[in-house]
Amino acid sequence: MLLWAPLLPDLPELKAMLDDTPRVSTIIVIDEKTGRPYTLYTLSKAFNEIRDGAGLPTEYQARDMRRAGKDETGDAGATDDELRSRSGHKDRNVVHVYVKPNRRKAANALAKRRAHRNEKRIS
DSSP: OOOOOOOOTTOHHHHHHHHHSOOOOSSSSEETTTTEEOOHHHHHHHHHHHHHHTTOOTTOOTHHHHHHHHHHHHHTTOOHHHHHHHHOOOOGGGHHHHOOOOHHHHHHHHHHHHHHHHHHHHO
16 A cells, blocks of 8 residues: 655755655665565564664564554644554554553643634634
8 A cells, every 4th residue: 555655844855865866666665685675574674683783672673663653643633534644544443553642642632622712712
């Protein structure tokens, strides 16, 4: 499944780097050793090498990157539908696997409610 991933306007250095990268595949992230897209095995192996080199606990797995990204996006106030548009999940019930309740999300919810109430008072 292909997902649309817009470049953020505040990352011009990333766009410049991508513009300078030779086009060897329709996939942006490829395994430098094979020149082909990562398989689940090769991505996991590369992740483990980086993890071990950084001295991180062996409990960390490649799939934790996805969960951490979704959780951080949820902390930023993204809706379930916005999260699903980035993960490719069709079912809303899957979002809870990636986004865990915490104080920051609770504070975001309260701030949104306050903003909504203030907007209603003004109009």
